Amino acid sequence: MTIFGAIGAAGSGMTVMRTWLDAISDNVANANTVVATSEDAFATRYVVAQEKAGEDGVRVAGVAFGSAEGRLVHDPNHALADADGYVRHPDVDMTSQMTQMIMAQRGYQANAAVVSRATESYQAALQIGRS
Template sequence: MSFLSSMNISASAMTAQRLRLDIASENIANIDTTRTEAGGPYQRKMVVLESRNENNFRKIMMNAAGISRQQSTGGVKVSQIVQDTSPFKSVYNPEHPDADENGYVQMPNVDLLKETVDSMSAYRSYEANITAFNAIKMMASKALEIGK
């Protein structure tokens, strides 16, 4: 595995984690949105990640041993952004403009605690990939210094 492919893997992970953080921020921003363009309350969004690596373990080991020269495309990609299908919360507030005949308002299915944990997880993963990226840069720099 070359330095550039290692950097590409870290970069793909940073891009995916940034999107996770963006989606968590969007969910938190819409925690009280009871009316959307589609009608009804805001529905929580979630990011689905999947591996970009199409190679299996055997192919990777053969590449590492020098038996095969197929390039391994590692990393992560966002396969889709899905909407959470959990039920909406009903809150009693008869003065709200979106209240039904019984005085209940359908609130978004966004849980602040879940979104905070998702944000922290995305941030820590992003931070870990920055550390790996910087370590790769440092190794490449040290390798170039050997030739001096």
């Protein structure tokens, strides 16, 4: 792999990690979104990554969604409560989201370090060529 190939592969990894972090932030932001029992709950987002065909690196292949069924919570004082006193909350697992956030952050940092090291190597090679 060339220096530019390493930068391209790591750059694509950074893009996937950033998209993953965006999905996690959507999930966390909507973890407490309440809807009426007649509506669908917020569906957790999951980023689907895929190897680039014939190239180094990865790409975002799409986004998968969790169940919109959510979970019913008895809250008779809520404005959206049904006749039985229930509302629908999303089924967002905050522990899982925080774990995924740490993994995505570390993945982003690792790819950024590869870009930085490859850039430094390229600049060093240019300095050698000038001598």
